[in-house]
Amino acid sequence: MKCLLVEDDQALARELSQALQDGDWIVELAENGQEADFLVRTEAYDTVILDIGLPDGDGTRWLSSWREDGIDLPVLILTARERWADKAAGFTAGADDYVTKPFEPAEVLFRLRALVRRTHGHAHPVLKVGELSLDTHTQHVTLAGRPVSLTAQETRLLSYLMHAAPRVVSRSELSEHVYDRDHEPDSNVIDVQVSRLRRKLGAWRIATLRGQGYRLLADEPSDS
């Protein structure tokens, strides 16, 4: 999953993005509202962490302009302002959740995962597609109750497919959400990783729809 962190304090941005990366997120940074605005409008993110006090204006200003333009990706507000009046202003601007500074990194991760799950229409923290299940908090994958060992990159890929299931996910969408902007691979690398996943989970579980992309299946197709 990919997250845009909008924070002007460099030390905080560095430490928080480290904590997020440790929680298996791909983090991109913006130092001010304008940069964040550009990235949100051009790149694909699963969530945005938005600091309210930015050098070029209140974060809520950018947030409401995104909401007005129909950008509905989940936004977690990070605020030093303790007052509920400020939080209420954040909600009004279209925030989905808030975390006050100083925060526990675990809390931020917990809330981000919940936000992303909700966006994809999942309520429970453990996602299930057929016999396959993924605990979004621990990133543990089990198949029919038995743990499956996956690399970090494979987990990210599977996690995105499971969040999106049963929707079809295109290669470009997958690469946008699972890889860093600066390290986006060619589609070949994705194909390679998908086939590794197929080997570990059973080939039929990830169907390729020509010209459209990949899709996770819950049940083995009967006629193949």
Place this chain on the structure above:
Amino acid sequence: MNANVVSWSQRWASRSINLRLLLAVLLMVLLALPVAGWLLAHHYRTAAVNAFDERLEATLNVVIAGVTYDPLNQQLNYERALGDSRFDHVYSGWYWQITDEANRSVASRSLWDQRLPVLESERVTARTLPGPRGQQLRVVERDIYLAPLETPLHVSVAARDDDLREDIQEFQQMLWLGLLGLGALLLGVLALQVRWGLAPLRRMNANLREVEQGRAEQLETRLPDELATLAKSMNAVLARDQRLIERGRHTAGNLAHALKTPISVMRLLAKQLPGESRDTWEAELSRIDSAVRHHLARASAAGEGVRFAPVALQGTLAPLITGLARLAQRRHITLRQTVDSGVRVHMDGQDLQEMVGNLLDNALRWGKSDVHIRLQAQSEMLLLVVSDDGPGMTPQECQAAVQRGKRLDEQRSGSGLGLAIVTDLVTLYHGQMRLQRAESGGLEVVIELPVVAT
């Protein structure tokens, strides 16, 4: 004793301007007017009697000029007619009389067979005497020497003083009626003064009450000069109050921002430290954080004592409750709200948001599936109830939680800080807060705030 009276009068006079004015006018009406009346009556009486006496004296002189003595018959004669017929009608009340030492006399025809008592006096003397037929007479008399007599003659002229007395009485009647009228007029003017003269003061008073209740933001300054200055100074004080709150909030917000980011960084860095020192760092950082939160919350609270424009319950809380309801949904909790719509309360909107926000945050943290917020306004009371279906608290824990808020300055950990902030705000508004078992078994927080609702 005297001191008692002074303090009594000071106490009463300071009670009300109306009373002061009333006392002043009563003093005038009850003391000054009777004294003035008495003086006037006295002077008028003196002047009237003098004028009467002078007229009699003139007649006396005429009578004196007409007296002759006939040495042959040793007899007094009166030879001239006084042009006034009243001296000829018997007992008309107008008389003259001339008496010698031997008590022989001539007198006007009107006196008939009666004689006036005689006083020896070389100078003109006037006195009041009883006359014939019960008449009361004003008598002017004088002794004269008429050659060749060697003894003096007593000449008197008398007249009934009924007219004089009537005249004086009439004047006094007029006078007292006039003074009564004047007294009534003064009281009337006082009433007018109190009604009309003090009307701006009453208007200002009513205006001030409106400001107190938040129905007006400022005092009206279109007042008489003396009050306009006062109203302007009061407006300046009110505006400064408001500015101070805003500045306090602004400073608090900036300070929060300035402190919180470094604390966040330090907390993240502390995570990388080995076991024991990490715990110490984290504990100390939480301590700094709760101190900052607590004192900032306090600095930003407006509380009572400042005058508030009314805020709409629904409008103030809707964004907050809607936002929190979305959060609740993500945690599989239903956030139900019963908020009196259309109700406006006279309190600071941010303080209200702060209470509701903290209570709901707490309830959502502990609740399993259901959180209910209820806001009801009575005329002088706002009732705020937040309940959850979480594990709840024992009565001892409830009491401890409320107490903790009061002792927060000494407190170390940041847990339950939200409730402490709410306790603080409730105290600021002189409200009541109690924690009790909800029907569903969870915690129910009941707050009663004595604020005016419209």
